[in-house]
Amino acid sequence: MVAPACGTIRPMSISERVAGLYEVLHRRRDTRGEFTGAPIPDEALHRVLTAAHAAPSVGLSQPWDFILVRDDTTRRAFRDHVNAERGTFAARLEPGRAELFDRIKVEGILESTLGIVVTYDPDRGSPAVLGRHAIADAGLYSVCLAIQNLWLAATAEDLGVGWVSFYREDVLRRLLHIPARLRPVAWLCVGPVAGLPGKPDLERVGWRTRIPVEDVMHHERYRERSSR
Amino acid sequence: MVAPACGTIRPMSISERVAGLYEVLHRRRDTRGEFTGAPIPDEALHRVLTAAHAAPSVGLSQPWDFILVRDDTTRRAFRDHVNAERGTFAARLEPGRAELFDRIKVEGILESTLGIVVTYDPDRGSPAVLGRHAIADAGLYSVCLAIQNLWLAATAEDLGVGWVSFYREDVLRRLLHIPARLRPVAWLCVGPVAGLPGKPDLERVGWRTRIPVEDVMHHERYRERSSR
Numbered sequence A, B: 001m002v003a004p005a006c007g008t009i010r011p012m013s014i015s016e017r018v019a020g021l022y023e024v025l026h027r028r029r030d031t032r033g034e035f036t037g038a039p040i041p042d043e044a045l046h047r048v049l050t051a052a053h054a055a056p057s058v059g060l061s062q063p064w065d066f067i068l069v070r071d072d073t074t075r076r077a078f079r080d081h082v083n084a085e086r087g088t089f090a091a092r093l094e095p096g097r098a099e100l101f102d103r104i105k106v107e108g109i110l111e112s113t114l115g116i117v118v119t120y121d122p123d124r125g126s127p128a129v130l131g132r133h134a135i136a137d138a139g140l141y142s143v144c145l146a147i148q149n150l151w152l153a154a155t156a157e158d159l160g161v162g163w164v165s166f167y168r169e170d171v172l173r174r175l176l177h178i179p180a181r182l183r184p185v186a187w188l189c190v191g192p193v194a195g196l197p198g199k200p201d202l203e204r205v206g207w208r209t210r211i212p213v214e215d216v217m218h219h220e221r222y223r224e225r226s227s228r
Helices: A014-027 A042-053 A072-090 A095-102 A138-156 A169-176 B014-027 B042-053 B072-090 B095-102 B138-156 B169-176
Strands: A064-069 A114-120 A159-164 A183-192 A217-219 B064-069 B114-120 B159-164 B183-192 B217-219
Touching (some): A014 A138, A014 B014, A014 B042, A042 B014, A072 A169, A114 A138, A138 A159, A138 B014, A169 A183, B014 B138, B042 B064, B042 B138, B072 B095, B138 B159, B138 B183, B169 B183
Antiparallel strands (some): A114 A183, A159 A183, B114 B183, B159 B183
């Protein structure tokens, strides 16, 4: 497409905003191998964290914290722990799957620009958090909504995000001096990337295929389907 | 601003896409009282569910299901249960807070166009879900990421979304024939709205104020701060 000869900026239409959101949402990837290690502009990082902090939360509790980890020693210690957990998982697999798993990268801890560790603080807004009395995990759910906001904002800013989940929560607590009452929810590898893959890594290598959206839609009540 | 006299459509720039995402992300609200009950165009609903289904998931397990509830009898039964749970929560509050809570609407179950119940299926992609061996809740986290995608897409489509969490999971399971192995994560009220409030309801009525993003940021390790 060629831009029209049109010198001034016109306001964005609703359909353009919608298209912009969907573009980001479908382009987003869980990033492992594409980090360049280049710096993140301060303003972009601030916008991304502000986006996370704008997430909905049960009872407006905003029960998240974000720990930015740049220190190399800390990151190496975490990477070593993740490698050990990778081995634990691999040992449980059948031979064919283990061979396939061997080719899958599960983290970009050192190659990314920084780690953002996201935690859940159940005491935030206590004792009576509106909307949490019947579902204790509702606070934990809020933290995940913030993570997805962060992920989409980072994608829009042309940054990659990779969620590492091969770790024991207690190990991460000790490493970052996180009090026992808080729960670490994610270590996110964040930073500029050479590009984002068109397909999820796990689909590309044949670990698992995506299922059609129709398979997860139900009307009026849940209906059992063949296993997916 | 006035649109320039410019007849053709030009491609969206990266900065426009970024601006579009942030606009949606900060405009999003947890909607209670603004539903009109008007129909949702089928294409818009499909785009919103496709957006949810494009969320990241641990081991590409895509462990979510979406149950669309339009039936009036089902919705009334759920609304009655939510009202009872509202009473349970209110009974725990101190008098001043109880009075304030009395003025807060916690659901738009009947006024919204439909309910979307989102569930977590831990068997999806089992037995060896990549990335879940050390953190069993990682599958539940994936479901929340899908919910935030849904919420943002709906906001872009000018639909409101309200997350209802005043319910017991077993009651919702029975109501929608959800098997015991699945976990209901949310009842989302979805539909066209008269508008979205500029501030969260709970902030507007003085239940709780938002905290500055700087208060939840840490560097290299977690640092205790005064309670928030």
